[in-house]
Amino acid sequence: MSCFSRPFASPARLLFGGLLALSLPATSLAALPLPADGKAALHMQGSNTIGDKLGPALVSGLLEKEGFSKVRIENSGENEQRVTGFDARGRLVSIEVAAHGSGTGFVALGNDRAELAASSRPIKDSEAASLARLGDLKSPEGEQVIAIDGLAVILHPSNPLAALSVAQLARVFAGEVKTWEELGGRGGAIHLYARDDNSGTWDTFKELVLANQGKSLAAGAQRFESSVKLSDAVSQDPQGIGFIGLPYIRQARPLAISAGDSQPMLPSTELVATEDYPLSRRLFLYMKPGEGNPWAQELVRFAHSPRGQEIVAHSGFIAQTVKAMKVEAHGEMPDSYRELVSNAQRLAVNFRFAEGSAELDNKALRDLRRVLRYLRDNDKLMSQVALVGFGDPKHEDRDRTLLLSKLRAMAVQRELVKGGVLVRSIDGLGDALPVAANDGEDGRRKNRRVEVWVY
Structure with missing residues (x-):
């Protein structure tokens, strides 16, 4: 029986059913x-x-x-x-x-x-x-987003290097940067470790790092069919650097990665789930x-x-499961955002938008159901949710960017209200705190987002 047939269905339950009906027609395996x-x-x-x-x-x-x-x-x-x-x-x-x-x-x-x-x-x-x-x-x-893919860049545990940008990473794996000293580290020649050509991990790295920067993998890179063997080889080579799926970090040390003006980010499951981490991407089914x-x-x-x-x-990918995470404060945070960091937790999901738009994308429509379920299950429907919107500076009109960022937060608020949520606060921070470079559409799309925080 559908939720619309139940005489006393709650607003949240009605929204769950409505979004499900919007996404897929009803079928049953028996038929x-x-x-x-x-x-x-x-x-x-x-x-x-x-x-x-x-x-x-x-x-x-x-x-x-x-x-x-x-x-x-x-x-x-x-x-x-x-x-x-x-x-x-x-x-x-x-x-x-x-x-x-x-x-x-x-x-x-x-x-x-x-x-x-x-x-x-x-x-x-x-x-x-x-x-x-x-x-x-x-x-x-x-269009159906079924998973999020994320990669870790790994080093030997003794390597002191803390972070690289995507641009630096591309130059390293293209063989243009040949020593650790060129990156401010130590250890001499860089040894490259990469998955083989048949690997989906390789496809992801090639697309998100090398091709994005117009580079190709250096001929001298060691190639591996096994993720486990690659990770173990890097963890035993003080001069090694490799890339791997998140479940295969093992004894190696992950490197923080930045894109554009973003803060360097370690490859946590939560930051891949929000798609803030630079080496993350959506996996789709179309029908x-x-x-x-x-x-x-x-x-x-x-x-x-x-x-x-x-x-x-x-299977080694990131599930679209909503959970709360604690965020560390840093100096570039606006005061209102720092207050959230001190007193609330961020949910591991972002709502994203088309350019110049406050209309939710297809993944966001499903994420609404996931967020509502989390809020209901954790008794956070009543004035315990804060929404923060962000934008990208493509049009160089900061007032418009600021307005759009707040309109996006309001768009999410409207949908949550339909599900019975009383939102505590909404804010729009314009192009502050970018999570990706703004010189391409992929990066600007990541920056056009609404974050959900819970007290």
Whole structure:
């Protein structure tokens, strides 16, 4: 029964149901068709980062949750996997997952060779336009953020270097900076450690660091197929530096990273979850809005569920789970923000916005439900929430930036009020406290945000 059928549903419960209905049409596995001709019930195509492990793991989790037996994952081709299982009547279902790069997912959607496109980047305007016959793939139903990806840059525990910027990191791994002394450290020649070309970790680092700075990996870098072996090698080499997924830091020491004018940040789970940490990015599934393929709808629904997010975390990515974190004060904080740092905790979620807009993006629509659930479960609905909005200085009009930052906080306040929250305070701090560089759209998007604080 939907929440709208219950006569005494609370405002928060109504909003949860409303946002869920907005994102996905209702389906049930009992009504999902099993192709009679033995063809796959669903095809997922696209990102190596998703398709290598996370995609098949989510498919397996869905089948197991719904009672399918003998669920197994098997290779069906180069960078391709098939997940199979049997229902209670002994009928076979198979789902195909192909990982040939994000762009191939959108091509496959357009050619009707896939019902889900997995992507480690947002869909491009040109791709969305070419697929317009399928509907609006940028809509809340078409675009689904299922996880956050984050990387740690690691050093030998004895290395005294505290922080690097993304620009410096790119020069190091391109081989342009050759000694630790050039970075203000000590130790002589820098030894580079990197994942192999088939790794999603490598794809992420290449995109967020090297390609973003117009660089390529130095030929002398040591390449590793195993995350564990790479991490252990760096932890045993005083001159080594490498990059790795967050679960594989092990005995090495993580390095703080900055972007533009941001403060250097260590790769904590919370700062990756907020997307403030520079080496973080969203992982997406895209599908045809409307009726579409019911298996695709059910898989996306499962990916957003608590069990789906557990699988996200187990696969080495960051789950979209709301929790409170303590923030350390530093000298660049405005007085009002410092008061929050002293007396409240920040939630590990940010609401982000399009340029010049106070309209919530698709991830934010789902994050509203997550925040409301956290506030309800922790008895913080009544005057214990503070909202702080931020902007980017692209238009060089500080008054407009300041106004937009407060309007964004007010937009979040309006949605929380619908869920029964009495907000304690809202503030707009303009372009203060950037978390990314403002010289590109990716960085400006990160800076256009609203933070949620709880007392």
